[in-house]
Each structure stands twice: as structure tokens, then as C-alpha cells.
Amino acid sequence: MLLLLSYGLEVASLQLPEHGSNTKYVYASLKMEQPEKVIDFSVNINPVGAPKVLKDRWGDWFTAINDYPDPYANELMEELAAQENISVTHLLAGNGAAEIITLVARYLAGSKVAVIHPAFSEYATACRNEGCEVMEIVLAAPEWNLEASALADKLQGVKAVFLCNPNNPTGIHYNREAVENLIEVCKRTDTLCIIDEAFYDFLPEPVTYIDKVLHQQHVLIIRSLTKMYSIAGLRLGFLAGNPELLQKIGRTKPHWSVNALAMKAGVACLQDESHTGETRSFIESERTAIFQRLRQLGFEHSSSQLNFYLLKDPALSTQEKLFHYLLKQGLVLRHTENFPGIKGKWLRVAVKQSDDNKILLEALAAWKQGN
Incomplete structure (x- = not known):
């Protein structure tokens, strides 16, 4: 495994938005006119949509807006807690995983932290905003293997390390042995091991390390409910960890940061047992068909097990031309300019509904024919 290390690395000043969704900002940043019809492959929420129960019960929850929510x-x-088989004291609610990451960064303020890349850009951004010294540990493409033993020396004196597993943006899932080895390495180096499991429930066979927080004081698990349940507009997530540590992290959390409708929706989503199973089956079927066609067309893709994947035309050193070509067709993929280690060399693509996936594959076929 190749490890590239840098300290205090600043992401280059970008015109492009730092996150997916809100396609108008992508076109505006590139001074391109947005086509009348756009398919957004840059946002990686559930293509199946939200559970039907939310629409059915939405009107019943209207009166909840009249009072302050439970803080x-x-x-x-x-x-x-009932679903994860842990106590409520091991959980901290948040206004999406983004707020949770911000709270953790405030707790780490001024410390030396590490981020294992490729990874969600918000870890490094939030920590730098709190005056942290950020060490980027970049795994080698295209396997991005995690070898915890190689990190032991690097994590000496590091207060916390962030691992995104399953991984955003690659869609890969690090094996249990590698993750458990990292947890043990962090124990020896007195490093807080922060595992972001925002996409764990998209795995064909979900794997979580949330039980570790019951016995390990140096483990934190970040979760999001917005991805699987397609409620990104509501913002809902939580942090699992040692109760004393959560109390310290939660000190800077605003009162009533999670709104009443998000809480109602969250409970209803969690109680809908069929939604996740149907989602996994659909995504696995679509992803298999997409990957087969991409290989036929001569494209490379990451070995994703999730609802998104990395894509590249191996004939290009960077994917800028392909990115712009697809934008002109009204197909918005996620750039990777702010992902250390893969910067511009890949594009992230969400698995969408079948018709949308076919439109993208047809556009990619046309690209190959013209180049």
C-alpha cells in the first residue's frame, strides 16, 4: 500500500462546488447554460426514494411544528438504541452527519488529526476550520487497500483519525480484519478512531462496528439517516460512542438542532423494515448491469458495493473533458477535484433509476464512438 503523507494540505481553490446536488451551481461555476432537462448523478442518496410511510403520515405530523422539538x-x-442493541447514553443525535462532523472537529480543535483518503471532504475541512493540523493518508488506487500495521508509526501523536467505511467516493468496503486492526492500532497510539458508516446499510450484507463503542472508549461511529431513507432535505444523523466522550462533544451542539419533523420521519423510517431490503436488491441488480456495460464500452470503475461508484475513461489522464461532455447532455456527475489521491482522475456516479442509468450509458457509448 502506498501512503502519501502531507501536513496542513489545503485543497486548491476551486470554482466547482465542494459537494454533489444543486446542479445549477455546477453549471454556473463553469459558465455553462444548464439544459432544460438535467439528471443529477452527483447526489448519492437512495434512488428508490423515501419510504411511502412518510407521505402517508406527513399530514399527521403537522402539529409538531407548533412546539419546540425534544432537544x-x-x-x-x-x-x-433498540435496533442497534446499545443504550441511549451511547448515542448523540445530530442535524445530519455534517453537524456531527462539525461537533467532533470542535472537540478536536487545535489537535493533530489524520484522514485516510479517499474520503468525504468534510472531515478535513471541518478540522481545519477548528485550527487542526491535518495529515492526509492517501491509499493507492485502484484497490485502495487498508493496511493498518503500516499506519502505527504515522498515528503516533495523532489525536484522531477519520476512516470512511463503506467508502465515499469509491464505494468500496474495507474488510473486517483491516478495520479491527486499525481500531487496535489506534488503541496503542491513543488515537480516537472515527468511522463514518453513512452508507453501511447499502451493503448487500451490512457490516457495522457500532458494538465497539460499548467496550472501546477510543471509537466513534458516525451514521446518517438521510442516505438510505432519501431525506437529505430534513437532515438527520447520529454519533455513537462512549457516554462521557459524547457529553464532551455535545457541549457545543445548538439546542433544538434536530427539528421535530425530522425526528418523526426518522422513527417512521427505522420502523419500515422492508425499505432497506428492497433498496439493496434494486441497487445490486442495477449496479451489476451498469458495470457489465461499462466494461464492454472500455471504461474503468471502482469495485463498489454501494449506490455509487467511481468511473473513468482510461484514455484520459483527467476526466475534465468527459465531465464537460456529459454536462452538455444534461448529465451531472460528481467531480473529484477535492478528493486527495484521486483528484480529477475519476468521476463519481450515483446509481439511479433504470431509465436514467440507461441514458447515461448511451451517452458514454456515444462518447467512445466520437473519441
């Missing part, structure tokens, strides 16, 4: 989100946390 501790107890009903939601009790539902989560």
Missing part, C-alpha cells in the same frame, strides 16, 4: 431526540434515540 435530546429521545424517541428517535430509543428506536435507534
